[in-house]
Amino acid sequence: MHSYSSSIFQYYRHFLAAIFAIEEINQDQNILPNVTLGFHIHDSWANERKAISSTFSMLTGSSDYVPNYKCIQNRIPSAFIGHLLSSVSNVMYQITSIYGFPQVNYGAVDPAFSDRIRFPLFYRTVPSETAQYQVIIQLIKAFNWNWVGMISSDDETHQKASEEMKKEIINNGICVAFLVQISEIDGTSFYFALQAIRQANASVVIVYSRVVVFLSFLLYLNDLSTNVVWLMLSPLASASEGLYTHEFNGSLVIFFRQGNIPGLRDFLYKADPSRFPKDRFTAAVWLEVFDCRSEQAFPKSSFKSYHICNDNDTLRQYEKHGYDVNYFRLTYFMYIAVYAMAHALHAVYMDKASGGTILHPDKTTNGLKPTQLNQHLKKIHFRTDSGDEIFFNEKGEVLGHFDIINWNIFHNGTVTTRHVGTFISSQSPGLAIEKEAILWASHFNGISRNSASCLPGHRKTFVEGKQVCCYECVQCSEGEISPLPDMENCLRCPEDQWSNESRDKCIMRAIDFLSYKDIFGVALTTTALVLSFCTSAVFCLFLKHKKSPIVKANNQELSYILLLSLMLSFLCSLLFIGRPKKVTCLLRHTSFGIIFAICISSILGKTITVIIAFNATRPGSRLRNYVGTRVPKYILLLCTLPEVFICALWLIISPPFPDYDIHSATGKIILQCNEGSPSAFYIMVGYIALLAFVSFFVAYLARKLPDIFNEAQYITFSMLLFCSVWISFILAYVSTTGKYLGAVEIFAILVSSAGLLGLIFIPKCYFIIFKPSVSPRGHLL
Known part of the structure; x- marks a missing residue:
């Protein structure tokens, strides 16, 4: 039997399916x-010129046709069912559409027919090539392939x-290593295709070709040293035997x-x-069959030799040669067309019947307008005997429905086919694949990639000048x-999370x-408590020797206020330690600001008390009127109120609040207090600095007053230390981040307060404890 007999049987089966449907x-x-x-039914011989001739013959009713003339009126068809090939269907449509005849096609898959502006009268029961592109793309994605080759025949x-398929595949992020067109008449194209497969190292090759061209290419595959897995599209599937x-x-x-028929x-x-x-078609098939089978076949020149066929001869015995009656694919599309x-047509006639026209048994298509049929073709919706719903979408197509078959050819010649997946274009996702059911070839590991897969924790970086599938793997940055x-x-982690190693x-x-549990926190807390205890001890010592001239000198009440303020300043540093809360955030800066304002105001x-006391002794001095405790109290009140006002305004307009910092330390959330208004913070500190500068300047002017115990001299040194500490604090505060920002503030508070305590009160304590003989009033005078 000739190798092309299977194709004859295939087309003959479509022909019989149409007759079977009409009889039903x-x-x-x-x-x-x-x-x-x-x-x-006319045979176009798969030739456009013959298709044009046959179309005119049907339109005019005669083989000797004259365009635009109807020779036999009642033989003019109502509609046309197109050819299997897109090119033949197209030339038919260009003629029939002039007269308004719609065409229902069962094999043309060209996406151009989906254009309803150019082809408003074209319908098809077969999915377009666009649906096939989607099958391929989803199948490639399902197996994470990103490096594929393509082979197609060189016909238009x-x-x-x-x-078009290559463009769609690339648009979906998949790389096409090569696209080679092969030609039946050009053997070198086969050689180039083999070279492309070898050099590109693509493990998966997509084939979309004419059957006869690809069957010729098979002869060259024996020279292929690189094993690949093929993805084959219809109509190659129809040549499965070859x-x-x-x-x-x-x-x-x-x-x-x-389909099921x-x-x-x-x-x-x-x-x-x-x-x-x-x-004549059936006669031609039987002539072909018997001519291929034996020498006693009847002459092909005659179609009247049917009687020589044996009564027991049927086409059942030629199933193994391609006469397949078990699987209906394109045949099914002819059937539903x-x-x-x-x-x-039924809908058209029902409309006529409802309009009062009586339908007679000999009713012909006379009076039927093709435009009426087209209107009803858009709306048809019926169910076949096998339960399939048939209707045309807005592109004049039925839903795309495909079967994915896995072929296995074993060394003993056994061939198995198994259904491993389906694709339905109306569903999302349309592909359903059973990966475990697929039996790959022994040489295929299921991978088709140009670069190694990037493991989790890494990202792709594409190589300049190469396809997107050529990339390198780079580890994600911290926090991603x-x-x-x-x-x-x-992907960037949420703010409260961080990436693992x-x-x-x-x-x-x-x-x-x-925290109080940190070594640094423990050290600062201990220091603050020790200094606060020392201040308490000095305060108790002053209370015990409150009648001592050295205690009474230079305003005893201001000394008490200053000592209490220093004690509170040491303790307020503890507000900067521990988990920030709303209350601690509100109190830490405002309390330290007001307490320091009181300290500096007291100093x-x-x-000023020292200056007044020493200058009031001059004859005729008016300062005698200001000697006493009222002036220092007024100074303390007037100098402290602006700081209280600044802090109150700060708390009202933009108060501090608990916040967190995710940028200062890697993988950590640092809890801290947000100042709310940095300007208010710097104004508060700036006012304290102003008071300190004024106190330093005044004390510096009074440093050479003639007395044995010159307190102004000690105040000058204490203010010098105070200003130095806070200038350093500003510089350190700007450059420090994280939890150590609070430590810098604590250090500045403790050092400046300790400087005031040590330089102003420790010398007095020394005299009170170790040199009480210096304390008598007469000695001081």
Whole structure:
């Protein structure tokens, strides 16, 4: 039997399916009652010129046609069912559309037919190539392949379709290593295709080609040293018998869906010249069959030799040679195309009947306008006997439905096919694949990539000048993760989380603040308490020796106020230690500001008291009127009130609040107090600095007053130390972040307060304790 007999059987099966559908419709009283559906079938020989001739013949009713003339009125068809090939269907449409005839097609997959502006009268029961692109893309994505090759035949239809498919694949982030067109008449194209497969090292190759061209290419595959897995699209699937070679072991084939046509199998078995005595197609098939089978076949020049066939001869015995009656794919689309046309005609006649027109048994298509049929074709919606819903979408297409088959060819010649997946374009996601059911070839590891897969925790960085599938893997930055492999961008963790060491998961940040449990916190707390205790001791010592002249000198009350303020300043530093809370954030800066304002005001009052006391002794001095305790009190009050006002305004307008810092330390959340208004903070500190500068200046002027115990001299040194500490604090405060920002403030508070305590009160304590003889009033005078 010749190798092309399978193709003859395939096309003959489509022909018989159309006749079977028409006979079913004529016997069905629910479709076109009292109307007999007829047909004209012409063989175009897959040739556009012959298709044009046949179309004019049908339109005019005669083989000797004259365009625009109807020779036999009642033989003009109502609609046309197109050819299997897109090119032939297109030339038919260009003629029939002029007269308003719609075309229902069962095999043309060219996406151009989806354009309703150019092809408003074109309908098809087969999915377009666009749906096939989606199958391929989703299948590639399902297996995480990103490096594929493509082979297509060089005819216009497949070349254009392969270019469109390549564009869609690339737009979906998949790289095409090569696209090679092969030609039946140019053997060098096969060589170039083999070289492309070897050099590109693509493990997966997509094939979309004419059957005869790719079958010729098979002869060269024996020279292929690189093993690949093939993804084959229709119509290659129809040539499955010729592709049962070891090179295609483990490949995946995308078929049009398997349809169910009850009764068609027996109809195909019974097809013979005796059943269709006037059918030239059936006669030609039987001539081909018997001519291939034996030498006693009848001459091909005669179609009247049917009687020499044995009565026991049927086409059942030629199933193994391609006469497949078990699987209906394109045949099914022909079947539903006839039914779609019949349902549209039925709707037209029902409209006529409702309008008062009586339908007679001999009713012909006279009076039927093609535009009426087109309006009803848009609206048809019926269910086949097998339960499939058929309707046309806005592009004039039925839903895309594909079967994915896994081929396995074993060394002993056994061939197995298993259904491993489906694709339905109306669903999302449309692909359903059973990966475990696929049996790959032994040489294929299931990977098709140009670069190694990036592990979780890494991201792709693309190499300049190369395709996007050529990349390097770079670890994500701190605070970013990539939980999945092959991610192009890392994901930033939420603010309260941080990336782990492998950068594949976000973990909770460690909470950090200046705690009482830290060594640094313990040291500062101990220092503050010790200094506060020392201040308390000095205060008790002054109370015990309150009648001592050295205590009474220079305003005893201001000394008490200053000591209490210093004690509170040491204790207020503890507000900067521990977990920040709303209360502590409100009190820490305002309390330290007001307390320091009181301290500096008290020192300023003591300095002015010294100046007044020594200058009031001059004859005629007016300062005698200001000697006493009132002036220092007024100074203390007037100098402290502005600081109280600044702090109160700060708390009202923009108070401090608990906050956190995620930038200062890696992987940590540092709890801290936000000043609310940095300007208010710097104004508060600036006012204290102003008071300190004034006190320093006044004390400096009084440093040389003639007395044995010159307190102004000690105040000058204490103010010098105070100003030095706070100037250093400002510089350190600006450059410090994190929990140590509070430590800097504590250090400044403790050092400046300790300086005031040590330089002003320790010398007095020394005299009170160790040199009480210096204390008598007379000695001081």
